[in-house]
Amino acid sequence: xxxYPECFACIFDQAIRVLRKSKFGNDDEKIWNSLLKxxxxxxxxxxxxxxxxxxxxxxxxxxxxxxxxxxxxxxxxYSNDLMLNIYDDLKNYILDSASPIVLxxxxxxAGNMIDFGVPEFDPSGIESKIIQVxxxxxFGIDDSKEFLDMLNDSKKLLFxxxxxxxxxxxxxxxxxxKLFFSHIEVISVVRDGPIINDVTLNEARQIHLDDLASLITxxxxxxxxxxxxxxxxxxxxxxxxxxxxxxxxxxxxGIEDIADKRVFFLLRAKCDVIAKYLNVxxxxxxxKRGFKIN
Amino acid sequence: xxxYPECFACIFDQAIRVLRKSKFGNDDEKIWNSLLKxxxxxxxxxxxxxxxxxxxxxxxxxxxxxxxxxxxxxxxxYSNDLMLNIYDDLKNYILDSASPIVLxxxxxxAGNMIDFGVPEFDPSGIESKIIQVxxxxxFGIDDSKEFLDMLNDSKKLLFxxxxxxxxxxxxxxxxxxKLFFSHIEVISVVRDGPIINDVTLNEARQIHLDDLASLITxxxxxxxxxxxxxxxxxxxxxxxxxxxxxxxxxxxxGIEDIADKRVFFLLRAKCDVIAKYLNVxxxxxxxKRGFKIN
Numbered sequence: 001x002x003x004y005p006e007c008f009a010c011i012f013d014q015a016i017r018v019l020r021k022s023k024f025g026n027d028d029e030k031i032w033n034s035l036l037k038x039x040x041x042x043x044x045x046x047x048x049x050x051x052x053x054x055x056x057x058x059x060x061x062x063x064x065x066x067x068x069x070x071x072x073x074x075x076x077x078y079s080n081d082l083m084l085n086i087y088d089d090l091k092n093y094i095l096d097s098a099s100p101i102v103l104x105x106x107x108x109x110a111g112n113m114i115d116f117g118v119p120e121f122d123p124s125g126i127e128s129k130i131i132q133v134x135x136x137x138x139f140g141i142d143d144s145k146e147f148l149d150m151l152n153d154s155k156k157l158l159f160x161x162x163x164x165x166x167x168x169x170x171x172x173x174x175x176x177x178k179l180f181f182s183h184i185e186v187i188s189v190v191r192d193g194p195i196i197n198d199v200t201l202n203e204a205r206q207i208h209l210d211d212l213a214s215l216i217t218x219x220x221x222x223x224x225x226x227x228x229x230x231x232x233x234x235x236x237x238x239x240x241x242x243x244x245x246x247x248x249x250x251x252x253x254g255i256e257d258i259a260d261k262r263v264f265f266l267l268r269a270k271c272d273v274i275a276k277y278l279n280v281x282x283x284x285x286x287x288k289r290g291f292k293i294n
Numbered sequence: 295x296x297x298y299p300e301c302f303a304c305i306f307d308q309a310i311r312v313l314r315k316s317k318f319g320n321d322d323e324k325i326w327n328s329l330l331k332x333x334x335x336x337x338x339x340x341x342x343x344x345x346x347x348x349x350x351x352x353x354x355x356x357x358x359x360x361x362x363x364x365x366x367x368x369x370x371x372y373s374n375d376l377m378l379n380i381y382d383d384l385k386n387y388i389l390d391s392a393s394p395i396v397l398x399x400x401x402x403x404a405g406n407m408i409d410f411g412v413p414e415f416d417p418s419g420i421e422s423k424i425i426q427v428x429x430x431x432x433f434g435i436d437d438s439k440e441f442l443d444m445l446n447d448s449k450k451l452l453f454x455x456x457x458x459x460x461x462x463x464x465x466x467x468x469x470x471x472k473l474f475f476s477h478i479e480v481i482s483v484v485r486d487g488p489i490i491n492d493v494t495l496n497e498a499r500q501i502h503l504d505d506l507a508s509l510i511t512x513x514x515x516x517x518x519x520x521x522x523x524x525x526x527x528x529x530x531x532x533x534x535x536x537x538x539x540x541x542x543x544x545x546x547x548g549i550e551d552i553a554d555k556r557v558f559f560l561l562r563a564k565c566d567v568i569a570k571y572l573n574v575x576x577x578x579x580x581x582k583r584g585f586k587i588n
Contacts, residue, residue, distance in 0.1 A: 012303040
């Protein structure tokens, strides 16, 4: 998906938040001048990039300006801890339900609410908001039946993760899937380095995701998978997978054009641009199959 | 008030909305490329301008790109008509109340809700929202008693208007003031040419504001008064006025530094930046006296 002009403006908001978190704090003149450096760096940016590629023009420069390579380090650990705190209770709740895998899908999508890249994201009380979405959230697009059918015939699941916190709910989904389909092997794909609050090998290991899945990276520090940047290892895993889960907007925006019938996009429509693009309400849960048959 | 970095990002949102309203419509590539022209024009913009001066770097260029000098022409007429429809009922309601001038002040501030420059502004059902604010809205800052005292001793009122629609409520405030203080002469100051949905001579005459006040302009096509750009005529009126009403954020941002005890700022805190600056809740009504004594 090509970034919309609205994404260009949105990422200026993100830049200001990263600058406000830095040593510049409330020094508006320094933040203003830093913003001008950013503005200069994007004044010729071509139309046609995905939002994740657009982010590539902002975040590395912001790291250079602020001297901070991982601005959301604390928030990443904090949101993983929050989700680990509700993990066991949620697992029991899901296992007591009539359709544990569908509920675990909802939990994994609800975890996608934790996103420090979204302008209006407020982390306070996020646990109860997530539990509410799991219990009451509605699917704007629901290909969960096709997902369950394909899962039934799969031996290898490629799981492309998105954010910290959310990744704990992904782990829960993997655990529930493995309870019902113990023969399924899972390969978990995380970012190659810090970008916003996306999960990297570091945070994946912190939550012991490697107990349930083999870990590899996207080969890029971008908030979304970019097919052209995939390593040979990731390309091989992509080829060999029977079923692929792509979490979040960033990955969707990057790979929906591939239109692979094995891919299921799990996301929450978090901005007007994506809601309009998918023809769903903002906030809707989405499980959408890569729509063209290979 | 100096524009904050947040204002810089906000005005990109405004630019996209103006471009979407233009002939480019949904042609994202054309809008993207237009946005790059805008980005290029502001890549060296210095820190320290007021938000209205910042707007000067965007709106004339947007007019040039789109070929439209008055992008909110229809909305301006529409919002004036909406407010004229409730004028008589509201006047009767206010005159039946215990404190007509304070209620008319609230009406004038509530009219400030009509602002096509604000990202989340939604004009649907605006009449009932405005009536609700008049009846239930609370003052975050309330210098209305000082305003009434000063009005009692005034012969000449300088009224610096802001937006269309809102200006109809300003007219109502002027009418109510004149009912109680018939000797007060009113000079109404409007923008010198089209900028966002701000009122110009054209729309002021459409609503017959000239029946109650003499009309002059700010001498600038900017969404806020800039002291350095005032004409000799406006400077003279400013000097001679016994009391000055400044409506809206744009005028506040432009002239609050003057700190004149005759000035009363009437506005609704419409964005986080202004709410924080004034230490009020977003959405609060404000009547604030120019705080230093001359």
